[in-house]
């Protein structure tokens with residue numbers, strides 16, 4: 205599998221980790237919490253009893269925390285990321301959670317998951333797949349790790365399709381966000397990389413086709429907040 209940008213991306217997230225949550229909440233006006241909530245809800249995990257979820261590119265563990273809160277610790281979650289600093293912050297947050305024991309953390313690359321075949325009822329990735337160039341390879345890995353009937357949820361930043369909204373959004377995203385992000389994170393590169401990577405992300409139709417090629421069925425794209433984020437879902441089998 206091929207992801208030439210891998211070391212650059214890991215170093216970038218290691219560098220911005222301390223300010224990551226603060227910038228996420230403020231730059232999205234708390235919408236990121238709602239987006240993750242909807243992604244977890246789409247997995248239809250019921251009360252989570254006896255079920256297992258894998259969250260890839262977990263960052264500071266917001267998806268994992270949302271999942272165990274929703275299922276009151278009955279769901280077991282493995283949260284994995286290749287950035288040590290993001291995981292370290294996630295570990296601190298998980299330790300403070302009443303159901304934190306249901307979350308296991310592992311450092312690893314999303315393109316080569318150290319997991320058993322058909323081990324999980326759900327696989328999620330929030331704002332991570334954009335950073336992985338070999339998207340089909342990553343999705344095939346997720347498919348391999350899922351049980352039959354298991355579900356995948358991919359949450360990703362996208363660009364609105366409405367022309368006016370798209371213009372306004374790009375103005376904010378390309379001009380304002382790199383300045384604010386750069387000021388707070390002291391890493392201007394990371395917040396210039398962000399709009400670039402979002403603009404390069406495939407269209408809904410293209411990404412859905414990649415999911416289908418990777419083996420998923422029942423593939424859907426659900427735009428949220430004027431299309432600045434899309435929840436892609438699919439099923440194994």
Ligand SMILES: C[S@@+](CC[C@H](N)C(=O)[O-])C[C@H]1O[C@@H](n2cnc3c(N)ncnc32)[C@H](O)[C@@H]1O
Nearest residue numbers: 217261262263285286287313314330331332335
């Ligand atoms: C924008 S953050 C998203 C974090 C978290 N999922 C969230 O919802 O806030 C992207 C994360 O993906 C991780 N990442 C990027 N490429 C990865 C890869 N190939 N394997 C594992 N983690 C990766 C980064 O280290 C970073 O923590």
